Amino acid sequence: MSEMYNPKAIEPKWQQIWDDTKAFAAKNDYSLPKYYALVEFPYPSGQGLHVGHPRPYTALDIVARKRRLQGYNVLYPMGWDAFGLPTENYAIKNHIHPKIVTKNNVARFKGQLKSLGYSFDWDREINTTDPNYFHWTQWIFLQLFKKGLAYKTEMPVNWCPSCKVGLANEEVVGGCCERCGTEVVRRMRSQWMLKITAYADRLIDDLDTVDYVERVKVSQKNWIGRSNGAEVDFAIAGTEDKLRVYTTRPDTLFGATYMVMSPEHPYIEKYADRIKNMDEILAYREEAAKKSDFERTELAKDKTGVAIDGLRAVNPVTGAEIPIWVSDYVLMSYGTGAIMAVPAHDERDWEFAKKFGLPIVEVVAGGRDVQEECFPDVETGVLVNSGFLNGLSVEEAKKAIIAWLEEKGLGTPKRNFKLRDWVFSRQRYWGEPIPIVFCDKCGAVPLSEEDLPLLLPEVESYMPTETGESPLAAMTDWVNTTCPCCGGPAKRETDTMPQWAGSSWYFLRYTDPTNENALASMEALKYWMPVDWYNGGMEHTTLHLLYSRFWHKFLFDEGAVPCPEPYAKRTSHGMILGENGEKMSKSRGNVINPDDIVNEFGADTLRTYEMFIGAFELAASWSQEGVRGCRRFLERVWKLQDMVVPGDAYSLETKMHQTIKKVSSDFETLKYNTAIAAMMTLVNDYYREGKLTQADFKSLLIMLNPVAPHITEELWEVCGFGGYLHNAKWPEYDEAKTIENTVEIAVQINGKTRAAVTIAKDADKETAIAAGREALSGRLTGTIVKEIYVPGRIVNIVMKP
């Protein structure tokens, strides 16, 4: 009789063995077939691991372990994205250096991850706050700077008054700070920017070359927001000047009955002397500036504006003089900051025209009365009231008008993006110093690469300041330096990089984590890259995922990496919700601590449960009873050891081949829940049989190993199957053996099941129909119209009464 299943004993035992034998270290033998599985490295917060973390980590641990069993050289690494605000805030509050806070948190996280039995290659552990690591983060910044892709400019930033830090557009959610929820205000500041917009086209186009889940691709495309249209010049009446607009509907040019400029448009200053109602316009501009982005969005539907008195434009095709308005529904940050308004065919223009009584002229026929309803459709309409465009479809008209505009020198085709450049400065201590000095003579000068890494100075206080200056600014010893260019006095940049910097290239470092001469050797990169499978949260789709693709493309252009895309495949997991279906949070009191689950049930149970909980990509609610059920399943597996009989043939051959097939494919397609269900069914079958052979047990243990690695290794050892299970070979299945010789198929009358018969799997139609008729004897009371037989599936007899 076997001992009791005791995860508290066997789990630490195997974790120790895996550590001691370096069981999961990726080999630097570049002749082996490789597999690079990656999960997003965590921010080591003070709270420790959340039950959300094990879901993606276990999923890719399953993939990594399965690949090793299939003979691949697997890289499944882990590290720490450790720069960041919470650590700094904790340090300020408790007067502990952020370095120490980070060290403690990392130790805690690492202990927790080890207790879950992940097959990470801990020899390749990295930490973004390690100078040997951020050396290369700074190096990448210097390359961006040298190529003109990092630049400093005075611009309005999204300022969080609570965090006292500027935020990237991607970090502002609904007008509020992504982190603390405080409403963001706009502030002018000199900021470092990264020119991600230079890569906008490639960031969209290359999505066609990678295997990402559709929703990620769609989000990225929408965020980048590419649109194709034209820029058109409108003459300003009585001047030589032009007002340039961007439009995606140049075909509607004949219907442009007025124009609108953003309140910040420079022409307001330029033509101050001609504008008669300047006071009114400046007052409007002030009002608009006062509105936060949030308010501006809230009030979106209620259009406001002021007509400029004294400035009119000329429609280049109709020659008509049309008024120019100022309204905050036109943004200075997109296109040219001015639009031509075609109220008949644009929702917003229509609303504005209705409110202010501006003329609405139909130029695309096909909708209802444009005085009553706007007609924005581009599919079905036909051009009218448009001179030489009349009778054309929208698509044809676009081509025709653009050609005409180009010929006359009045316009050009133009493509625009919603994507803005990346605000890259943070006024904080706990981040990578930006390796730039400012010299009165030479301007912004990069440090020489030999002077990297530029370390953070030791400071007394990490407090951010009300003025928005970085705490580093107070460190005059550190700030005052000499110019690397002329040797004269110079000051260091005191802003630091955002948290997204370190995570934008970390996957490269894992391939060669201790390299001192480069971010990684080309040889290692050529072998390991791209990442074969990367899983992470949807919340990073427009942040980390986009940023890292941008950096990677830049590095590819620089010849520093061998491939244009970093990740061949990207999947995303759903959130784990509390037992009540709500997001887990301290205030809701529904937080589950993974340590408690490991203590009470064991790591294997937690892993099994999180994979069984539901469809991997969807959110799922925690259920303590469900956890118990998974523990029960593992207990049943444990007790199978007493039912094993000698034998190297499968006792339930068909069933086993079916299960191997299902588990093998389900592990590849994120269907961990049905893979586990299939193994549960198999175990239930062995209980029904009362026995199973060694061959049965071996294959079952190997298949279950990626999910529940400790119990399976232990059983492998206890049963004396030889060596370590993690060195075993993934079982093969034979397609022919997944099909029973006889099958039970349903017999239907008019599509309704009335009986079932067991026939040979390859029975011909006549045999099957005959068997079906026999099973239905007595019910076949009408006229048979048709008989259908789908081998292995169904017999259907169609009958009229």
Place this chain on the structure above:
RNA sequence: GCGGGAGUGGCGGAACGGCAGACGCAGUGGACUCAAAAUCCACCGGUGGUGACAUCGUGAGGGUUCAAAUCCCUUCUCCCGCACCA
């Protein structure tokens, strides 16, 4: 408003156009036990029937098909992004 996703038992969830509800949880009955827990076995969508069985059933309404949770049209609800992007 736009985009994405989801609506199936008491619950979490399964179902290449082919017997809806696999698997798990909860529940019911039985075995074991002095008893309970644990474990093992069986049952477990609604309605009617002792029963074989009949009948209804995948958010709602139509349609295609021998056959629809699955495909097509219409419609409702919920969740998640984005949001005056010209």
